[in-house]
Amino acid sequence: MFPNKVTINPETQDVTVDKKKLSCLRPSSLVSYVKKEQEKMGKASFNEQRFIEELYSAYESVIALETVKNTKKNKVISASVKLSEIYKKLAPTARAKKDYDMLSFAYDMSRVYSNEGKFTKGGQLMIIDTSRTPDKNAIRILDAFGKEYFLTTVRFEDQSL
Numbered sequence: 001m002f003p004n005k006v007t008i009n010p011e012t013q014d015v016t017v018d019k020k021k022l023s024c025l026r027p028s029s030l031v032s033y034v035k036k037e038q039e040k041m042g043k044a045s046f047n048e049q050r051f052i053e054e055l056y057s058a059y060e061s062v063i064a065l066e067t068v069k070n071t072k073k074n075k076v077i078s079a080s081v082k083l084s085e086i087y088k089k090l091a092p093t094a095r096a097k098k099d100y101d102m103l104s105f106a107y108d109m110s111r112v113y114s115n116e117g118k119f120t121k122g123g124q125l126m127i128i129d130t131s132r133t134p135d136k137n138a139i140r141i142l143d144a145f146g147k148e149y150f151l152t153t154v155r156f157e158d159q160s161l
Contacts, residue, residue, distance in 0.1 A: 004037050005103060006030075018103065041107055048115065051108055056120045056156055058089035080129060080153035083109065084137040102139075109151055110141035124156035 007016040015022045015030055022033065062081045087105050091097045109128070112118060118126040131138055131150045138150035 004034050006034065041104075046108065046111060048112060048118075049121075051112060052118055052120055052126055054090060055086060055112075055126065055154060056122075056124065058086045059154060059156055061089050062086065079157075080155040082137050082153050083139050083151055086154060106139045106141060106151075109139055110143075113141065113149070113151060114143060119159070120156065123159055125159050127155050127157060129153040129155070 004018050008014070009016075017030075017034060017037065022030065059081050062085050063079075083105075087102060090105065091100045112126070113128050120126070129152050131152045134140060134150050135152070138152050141149050141151060143149065
């Protein structure tokens with residue numbers, strides 16, 4: 001139930017929502033709890049432009065690191081960066097990951113993905129690549145109509161050329 005991860009253990013009949021064990025077994029209670037959590041995430045303040053700038057900064061860090069590594073090996077650098085690498089730059093420590101977990105990152109990415117024309121202040125267009133099949137690095141999101149997408153990489157292209 002995006003953006004929440006709901007796990008039901010059929011043997012013990014335990015219900016867990018985002019690592020929080022719930023004592024309710026009624027479906028209506030579970031639905032209302034998840035609905036409240038979704039509304040809480042939806043109401044949280046979100047500055048899309050600031051998020052795009054932070055993504056771009058993390059993207060540049062990863063590209064710079066790849067450049068240093070690959071110059072020694074004489075390899076060509078790809079312009080796309082895996083979103084899992086971007087997340088590692090945005091939340092580098094265990095404490096940061098606790099405050100901003102992968103689920104929150106996926107939710108923020110889904111907010112940005114749903115809007116067209118995502119530019120940085122410097123004029124770079126953000127392009128989020130998708131895959132038809134899930135892999136371990138893909139971020140699974142659902143759009144407003146329930147269609148599933150697997151976000152894999154991000155790249156920024158200069159549009160001023």
